[in-house]
Amino acid sequence: MRDRRKWIVRTEKGNHVSLIINPLLRPHLTALAATVTAPLVTRFAPSPTGYLHLGHVVNAIYVWGIARALNGRVLLRVEDHDRIRCRPEYEAALLEDLAWLGFEPDFGLEPLLRQSEIPFVYEQALEGLRATAHVYACECSRKDIGGERYDGRCRGRGLKVATGRGIRVQLGNDMEKFEDALLGRLSQLPAEQCGDLLVRDRDGHWTYQFAVTVDDLRQNVTLVIRGADLVSSTGRQILLARMLGRRNAPVFLHHPLIHDDLGEKLSKSAGDTGVRELRSSGLSAPEVIGIAAARVGLVDPGMPIHASEVSRLFEQRVLPGP
Numbered sequence: 001m002r003d004r005r006k007w008i009v010r011t012e013k014g015n016h017v018s019l020i021i022n023p024l025l026r027p028h029l030t031a032l033a034a035t036v037t038a039p040l041v042t043r044f045a046p047s048p049t050g051y052l053h054l055g056h057v058v059n060a061i062y063v064w065g066i067a068r069a070l071n072g073r074v075l076l077r078v079e080d081h082d083r084i085r086c087r088p089e090y091e092a093a094l095l096e097d098l099a100w101l102g103f104e105p106d107f108g109l110e111p112l113l114r115q116s117e118i119p120f121v122y123e124q125a126l127e128g129l130r131a132t133a134h135v136y137a138c139e140c141s142r143k144d145i146g147g148e149r150y151d152g153r154c155r156g157r158g159l160k161v162a163t164g165r166g167i168r169v170q171l172g173n174d175m176e177k178f179e180d181a182l183l184g185r186l187s188q189l190p191a192e193q194c195g196d197l198l199v200r201d202r203d204g205h206w207t208y209q210f211a212v213t214v215d216d217l218r219q220n221v222t223l224v225i226r227g228a229d230l231v232s233s234t235g236r237q238i239l240l241a242r243m244l245g246r247r248n249a250p251v252f253l254h255h256p257l258i259h260d261d262l263g264e265k266l267s268k269s270a271g272d273t274g275v276r277e278l279r280s281s282g283l284s285a286p287e288v289i290g291i292a293a294a295r296v297g298l299v300d301p302g303m304p305i306h307a308s309e310v311s312r313l314f315e316q317r318v319l320p321g322p
């Protein structure tokens with residue numbers, strides 16, 4: 001049952017907002033600070049496969065809010081590893097919308113950090129992986145596999161890496177246990193969940209799982225803040241990071257998502273939840289941020305929140321309230 005206790009905090013000068021306190025909405029900041037390896041670096045990592053919508057705004061609220069509350073830094077990373085679905089016009093629009101909202105990355109903006117521009121980084125990581133793990137070519141299509149889990153049927157075939165073949169890495173049978181900053185203690189068994197991980201797909205694209213794990217390692221990301229739809233990827237990313245030589249896994253925080261009227265996660269073609277649409281309807285940036293925060297229950301509806309003030313949503317400074 002949702003805990004409806006409220007804390008009153010100040011968001012702007014003379015402006016008070018009541019926060020709904022729910023342990024699944026806000027991390028315990030002191031405990032979080034104690035578990036993250038210093039320096040605290042988190043990232044905002046959109047894919048230019050569509051326009052920004054309220055779901056991205058929720059993520060930005062968490063990323064900037066928690067980073068600022070803990071004196072951490074925010075890295076911007078354009079996750080354009082999927083060269084088929086990504087488009088330059090989406091990238092330009094998401095940067096413009098982010099600036100309009102007022103969320104300023106500490107690094108990664110100039111020059112812009114794009115996954116597509118650093119194939120050598122992933123090549124090098126793959127070479128490193130070959131030294132310690134069984135890396136092999138796989139010719140199975142999604143249809144051949146027929147589900148999320150790959151059964152390893154090409155593992156012992158000795159196929160050569162070639163155009164039209166993917167590359168996988170064999171996963172051990174270890175149970176991955178980790179402490180999510182909101183969801184608490186979780187354990188996952190990647191070998192059972194997904195089987196040997198696809199590193200590069202049959203079209204020659206680095207996969208999401210591989211690219212983000214390599215990037216989080218080389219960019220020293222110590223706190224990953226993302227939506228709860230990605231929680232099942234966490235164990236495999238921790239395992240892969242260790243195989244790539246990472247000593248301390250980042251801390252993960254999976255926050256609630258906005259759902260549409262049908263209970264589905266917001267999609268790229270978000271219609272009335274698109275930042276562009278909300279802008280053109282005359283709303284201000286603080287109003288849009290306030291709507292996103294209210295949609296996940298961080299605040300009551302109708303409270304504009306400036307991007308520079310989102311840390312107040314997490315600091316839980318109690319003021320005398322009504």
Ligand SMILES: [Zn+2]
Nearest residue numbers: 138139140154
């Ligand atoms: Zn295969």
